[in-house]
Amino acid sequence: MLFGNADEILDAFKMVVPYYLLIALPLMIIISPVNPVAGAQEFPAFRMQQYDLHGVPHGCRSSIVSLDGRGLSSWSSSRHCVLARIEDLTVDLYRDIRTRAGALLVILPKQEEMAKLSDTAKQHILSLESAMMQQETQIPVYFSHWTPEVQSILEDIDEISPASNQKGTAAEAMINQISANGYQIVVGAGHPSVRSEISIANIHGKLVGNGHEDKLPTVVVTAHYDSFAVIPGESYGANSNAAGVAMLLELARLMSSLYSDTRTHPRYNLVFLLTGGGKMNYQGSKKWLEDQVDGENALPQDSTYVLCLDSIAGSGPIYYHVSKPPKEGSVGDRLVKSLNTAAEQEEPTTAVVLNHKKINLAEETLAWEHERFSMKRLPAATLSTVKSHKDFARSSILDTKDQLDISSLARNTRVVAEALGKHIFALNSGKIFSDQLGVDENSLQMWIDYLASMTRATHVVSHKNHQVVGALKDALTKYLKGVKVTYMVPDRRDPEVAFYDPVRTIVNVYSVKPAIFDLILTFAIVAYLLIIYLVLQNFSSIYSLSASIVGVRKNKSD
Amino acid sequence: MTLYHFGNCVALVYVPYYLTYKFSGLGEYGAFWKCFQAGCIYVFTQLAKMLILATFFPTSDAPGIVGLDYVTEFLKATVDLLDLAGMYLVLSGIPGKGHAKIVTAGVGWGGAELLLTRGLLLWVGARGAEFHWKYTQKCLESNINLVQHVTTAALVWMWTRHDLKKSLVPIVTMLLLAMTYKPLVMENVLEVMAFSAWSALAMKALATVLFGVITLQMYVVLAESIGMF
Numbered sequence: 001m002l003f004g005n006a007d008e009i010l011d012a013f014k015m016v017v018p019y020y021l022l023i024a025l026p027l028m029i030i031i032s033p034v035n036p037v038a039g040a041q042e043f044p045a046f047r048m049q050q051y052d053l054h055g056v057p058h059g060c061r062s063s064i065v066s067l068d069g070r071g072l073s074s075w076s077s078s079r080h081c082v083l084a085r086i087e088d089l090t091v092d093l094y095r096d097i098r099t100r101a102g103a104l105l106v107i108l109p110k111q112e113e114m115a116k117l118s119d120t121a122k123q124h125i126l127s128l129e130s131a132m133m134q135q136e137t138q139i140p141v142y143f144s145h146w147t148p149e150v151q152s153i154l155e156d157i158d159e160i161s162p163a164s165n166q167k168g169t170a171a172e173a174m175i176n177q178i179s180a181n182g183y184q185i186v187v188g189a190g191h192p193s194v195r196s197e198i199s200i201a202n203i204h205g206k207l208v209g210n211g212h213e214d215k216l217p218t219v220v221v222t223a224h225y226d227s228f229a230v231i232p233g234e235s236y237g238a239n240s241n242a243a244g245v246a247m248l249l250e251l252a253r254l255m256s257s258l259y260s261d262t263r264t265h266p267r268y269n270l271v272f273l274l275t276g277g278g279k280m281n282y283q284g285s286k287k288w289l290e291d292q293v294d295g296e297n298a299l300p301q302d303s304t305y306v307l308c309l310d311s312i313a314g315s316g317p318i319y320y321h322v323s324k325p326p327k328e329g330s331v332g333d334r335l336v337k338s339l340n341t342a343a344e345q346e347e348p349t350t351a352v353v354l355n356h357k358k359i360n361l362a363e364e365t366l367a368w369e370h371e372r373f374s375m376k377r378l379p380a381a382t383l384s385t386v387k388s389h390k391d392f393a394r395s396s397i398l399d400t401k402d403q404l405d406i407s408s409l410a411r412n413t414r415v416v417a418e419a420l421g422k423h424i425f426a427l428n429s430g431k432i433f434s435d436q437l438g439v440d441e442n443s444l445q446m447w448i449d450y451l452a453s454m455t456r457a458t459h460v461v462s463h464k465n466h467q468v469v470g471a472l473k474d475a476l477t478k479y480l481k482g483v484k485v486t487y488m489v490p491d492r493r494d495p496e497v498a499f500y501d502p503v504r505t506i507v508n509v510y511s512v513k514p515a516i517f518d519l520i521l522t523f524a525i526v527a528y529l530l531i532i533y534l535v536l537q538n539f540s541s542i543y544s545l546s547a548s549i550v551g552v553r554k555n556k557s558d
Numbered sequence: 559m560t561l562y563h564f565g566n567c568v569a570l571v572y573v574p575y576y577l578t579y580k581f582s583g584l585g586e587y588g589a590f591w592k593c594f595q596a597g598c599i600y601v602f603t604q605l606a607k608m609l610i611l612a613t614f615f616p617t618s619d620a621p622g623i624v625g626l627d628y629v630t631e632f633l634k635a636t637v638d639l640l641d642l643a644g645m646y647l648v649l650s651g652i653p654g655k656g657h658a659k660i661v662t663a664g665v666g667w668g669g670a671e672l673l674l675t676r677g678l679l680l681w682v683g684a685r686g687a688e689f690h691w692k693y694t695q696k697c698l699e700s701n702i703n704l705v706q707h708v709t710t711a712a713l714v715w716m717w718t719r720h721d722l723k724k725s726l727v728p729i730v731t732m733l734l735l736a737m738t739y740k741p742l743v744m745e746n747v748l749e750v751m752a753f754s755a756w757s758a759l760a761m762k763a764l765a766t767v768l769f770g771v772i773t774l775q776m777y778v779v780l781a782e783s784i785g786m787f
Contacts, residue, residue, distance in 0.1 A: 513689045518562050521694070525566055529573045532701075536581040546771075547778045 041149050045507040046233035048141040050192055050500035053280055060137045063192050063502060065103040069183035071157040078102045081185040083157055087121065091131040103140045105185065110146045115402030122398055129230045130392040142507060143231050153509060156181040182512045189505040194498050199487040200276035200462045201469045202284045205480030207255055210265035217303040218269040223248045224278020224369060225472060228395040232457035233504040238401040240394040242451035243313035246444045247413045248272060249475050254417050254433055256479035268424035272480060274472050279395060280458050280497045281365045285372045287488035305331040306380035308369035311394050313409040314385025317351040321382040323359045323374045332379055335423055342418035346411055383416060401452035410441045459499045567680050570697040574704060575669055582661040589662045596648045596666025603644030610637050635742040642734060645714045660715055664708030672700050695755055706766050709773045710737055716780055726776055733769060
């Protein structure tokens with residue numbers, strides 16, 4: 001019977017598919033709007049760092065993804081985009097993915113849970129981050145925060161793993177393969193493009209001492225305000241270096257009140273400098289130095305000392321990083337001594353530890369900001385609660401304001417302010433800043449809150465009119481004289497730094513079925529239609545069947 | 559999920575209509591024009607319904623009282639009685655009697671609904687990169703609707719016949735009312751029972767087939783009594 005009907009079916013389909021469709025369908029496809037976003041899940045994602053420093057490429061070099069989503073256990077080739085929670089990703093796995101997979105999407109914990117991670121989890125993330133930044137990456141790497149939707153995708157993706165297939169029989173494995181929920185991960189961002197119009201702002205202002213300005217010695221206090229992390233869109237840099245900036249602003253406030261009173265006007269110049277591009281090998285300080293040393297009002301090398309503040313909110317001792325041990329009786333030596341005195345005055349006492357490290361010119365980047373100044377023969381030191389410049393916590397996504405201990409920052413600020421005060425007044429004992437004129441914890445907190453509430457990656461803040469620069473300039477103008485913003489613009493031909501967009505983008509996740517599934521579905525539909533065909537073909541027999549049923553009933557009722 | 563999936567869905571939607579059209583012998587009657595007219599009346603009826611709904615049941619953004627909701631929903635479903643009037647109009651416009659008339663009305667009506675409610679959905683949705691079962695479900699649902707529309711047409715036709723057995727009149731009326739309020743009842747029941755989309759579809763199919771079978775039985779009785787097939 002089926003074979004007898006085959007001709008009719010063929011006829012039917014000939015009638016079903018008229019020839020005009022051959023023209024109409026393509027036409028409709030052409031005119032119909034192509035909107036691939038509809039119906040898909042989409043969530044914001046951050047791209048990994050990409051920048052060139054002195055022409056050397058760093059970070060992730062590509063951005064476009066259109067690949068099958070797979071889990072850590074199920075990916076196998078460069079046709080897969082690996083989705084993994086950062087907890088599950090190890091350094092070895094990352095290296096493997098970097099060389100063999102097509103793309104990587106790292107799922108971070110929820111934003112509010114980032115602060116509550118255990119110490120081992122933090123250590124894990126830190127080591128992963130440093131491994132990621134160590135070498136440039138050819139595959140696109142994205143980061144996204146955890147959401148329930150992402151969780152369900154992760155669970156589905158794990159099901160595709162070959163490991164789970166081995167449990168059942170071959171048939172089960174096949175059914176799994178066919179019915180599995182696949183995910184197509186699409187990031188439609190354009191190719192990485194160099195960000196044009198980079199201008200790294202330095203903001204500086206000064207307090208002029210009592211007397212002839214050029215004859216007085218000078219202390220330059222400096223801190224860089226930008227931050228760095230593997231994700232430029234998520235680098236809040238609370239300790240490094242919102243803390244340094246907050247301390248610098250507080251010092252400016254305290255000192256300005258001393259300078260405004262004729263009775264306490266010291267015979268010392270103070271220069272406050274906020275530099276940009278600190279995480280890009282201290283480009284801002286480099287530019288400022290060039291302007292100063294080569295410019296007209298150069299700072300005299302013998303009577304200037306530069307103090308850099310960097311990552312200074314830790315609870316431990318304050319390290320006094322220098323590239324040359326200070327000579328007995330020099331400014332540096334006296335500063336260390338007054339810092340020690342001030343540290344001992346604290347309740348409980350803290351310590352200032354001298355840490356000497358020679359400048360290594362063979363390394364790609366300088367270790368600390370003071371090395372920029374030391375190289376220009378300006379005596380300089382960096383104050384930090386971080387012991388080693390290799391500590392990756394200074395450039396981590398974990399450096400958020402929740403991790404910051406504001407009371408430690410206040411204590412360190414008191415120590416530095418006191419030491420600086422003692423130094424410029426040449427005092428050996430007593431307390432300068434106390435009671436009314438003391439360190440204001442609220443003001444520190446306010447600045448930390450403001451600065452660490454947004455990403456200040458060098459990427460992001462390095463353009464004219466960025467709000468952070470404006471806010472810092474306004475703050476300095478309140479306390480200091482001659483506040484100026486100068487810009488460092490990378491050379492056009494041979495740029496010192498180059499940043500790449502996009503920083504943040506949207507990841508689209510389409511749930512897709514394997515191609516074989518479509519085929520199976522076609523078979524099912526054909527079978528279903530065949531049944532309908534048979535039912536309709538034999539409708540007369542159904543009709544007569546029901547007639548006979550009713551007929552029987554009729555007879556009975558009659 | 560690509561053009562291929564769209565093709566799958568279209569086949570699933572379109573072929574049953576085509577088969578019904580062909581195997582009920584409508585093609586031989588040249589009933590295509592009549593089907594088209596039925597479709598036009600469908601569009602007209604829907605417009606009238608929409609006007610009434612928009613005039614008397616403006617959607618309020620404020621969260622309403624739950625108890626009142628049922629009454630409004632019931633009244634809204636009552637507007638669907640207009641469908642029956644439309645169907646009556648369709649049937650009265652088709653000459654002749656018997657199954658061809660009913661199937662013409664059902665297919666025309668259902669076809670118009672198909673084009674207007676499913677066409678765009680499938681075109682936009684099923685062609686996207688994302689796969690979702692809901693398109694397949696919608697297609698199957700439209701197949702169920704075909705059965706329902708033919709059943710409704712048969713019921714309306716029987717209701718207008720004077721030679722219908724007096725004992726069957728209340729049953730036919732009841733069934734017509736049941737058909738009208740079926741979506742409302744089904745929706746509430748499904749919501750309460752929290753069925754999955756597939757079992758909800760199965761429930762709908764079951765209910766529709768049940769109605770269809772009862773209607774067929776009565777239709778057979780009427781057809782036999784007036785000597786028609």
